[in-house]
Amino acid sequence: MQELTEGQVLKIMESYGNDPQQLIAVLLDIQEASGRNVVEQKWSILASRVLGVPLSKIYDILTFYAMFSTNPRGEHVIEICQSTPCHFTEAERVVGWFEEVLGVKVGATTDDGAFTLFRTSCVGACDVGPVAKIGDDVFGDLTLDKVKTLVKSFRDGQPNLREALICQN
């Protein structure tokens, strides 16, 4: 994974017309482009200067919204919904399966930096619970086999393996 460059970050802000009203969108894009699902301090400082927004306000946003992280995470963030409709359809078993297959506990990142495992609130796919959100995709009705397939698909860079498992809108 390539390091994000100052030029790329400037370009992201430019694509939003350097508009401070678009701060959340800019920060989401910076995080996505980081490869490690993080908004690094140096990019916050840069955004503060270019958009004319106090750095404290940027950190207010980064620490308020659950989707942001100021610490590097895995390339793929796996989030298991723990809200009650999923929780009582055995979401905790899914957490257990991911822990087993990845070899890390919830909150931790695998040694190779590929995955971080989290719990999250409802992602709006309760009809196919228990669910995991990985990046922009949601995977539902999970079983141990599906969990193994998903991890393999991301680890080996074989998106076709998971295509059929993506929950459609």
Add this chain to the structure above:
Amino acid sequence: MSKLMSLVSEGAGKVNPVSVAEYVGIGGYAGLRKAVGMTAEQVIAEVKKAKLLGRGGAAYPSGSKWEHLLHIPETPKYIVCNADEGEPGTFKDKLILGRLPLKLIEGITIAGFVFGAKAGYIYVRGEYRKIQKQLIQAIENAKKENFLGQNILGRGFDFDIHVISGAGAYVCGENSALLNSTEGKVGRPRIKPPHLAEVGLFLQPTLVNNVESLSSIPAIVLKGGDEFLGIGHPDSGGTKLICLSGHSARTGVYEIPLGKVTLREAIYDPEMGGGIRGGKNLKFFHLGGQSGAIGSPAQLDTPYSYTDLRKAGLSVGSGAIVVMDESVSIVEYLKGVTEFFIHESCGKCVPCREGNKQLYAILQKLSVPGAANEGDLANLRRLVTTMTAASFCGLGQTAAMALNTAWKHFKAEFEANVSKTAAAAAA
């Protein structure tokens, strides 16, 4: 005869969501075409006759909201669509956003026309990132066909719609927090008054409506308010998208006419919920989201309408129906609900920020035999009252709703673990 309807969801899943031609092919944009031949007052009169109640959760009459905004002289006015859909157990706005975005776009455009607005915003939760991209595509396509942009339908009316992303904060669904977040700020709620109709987005007069509310507008304009009212309940016209989840045998979104389907039908009808998974028994159902009321099987014959549910101490809320079978402990369930509110509280006010944590601590005690005493139960009651009365916004005010309603149905289960000796010692 099937009780399912497709007034709002007509065509969902059958058309290419971003194709204007296909949308027009199923009768799309007939509402807008009709609306631009009417005056603002005439459109609002139909919305009032339709008795459309806000589908986002608060059930505020849309007609009154629209009328109020129309009479405010300041311009520019803004149209904001609440597509934050963060209530656990709710995934019905996603159906429209993902499969029928042009219906929503048409509804917002009609609102834009009525209020002479130049810009509308759709605030979509960050978790629906793929849907956001598709929505932007649908907007672009509508512009190409002159249903958005400059001089719409040759009527000299200009209007554009922008898509704004949330970033994971349930409280941003609260309408004033939503506006703060749309402005690129932290989504903490504002103090009200001033009313958002007067001082809303960028401090300008603003309409905030839910996805499903705005998507009902084309049908209201096209059919007329009276016909729309007739489809539903005399106090609240039209249909409601309900979301079945949890231990329902047939989880999913169903569109039902308000007042003409009972909770029993919604949960058990083979065309809707189809009963409980694995043939188990229903223990309770949780309506309208985590902030809604919990109901017992004894209430199953209540018709699903705003009025009937309110009379039964329940509510429509977002349309969520979380079904739980007999294996679920009510105290464990409420711990889950309370954990959600602890996580989602914005921390601005003490009754909510601290109250939810204290509720959880007591629920935790109640889940261990002999750990709680009578004093804990009294504290639980006091906390519920304080949070409901003294929280700054709707999140804290409704966080204890599930507990408060479950209490009525499952008092014995709450008290089962209370230590009698501890109670005696405390006395």
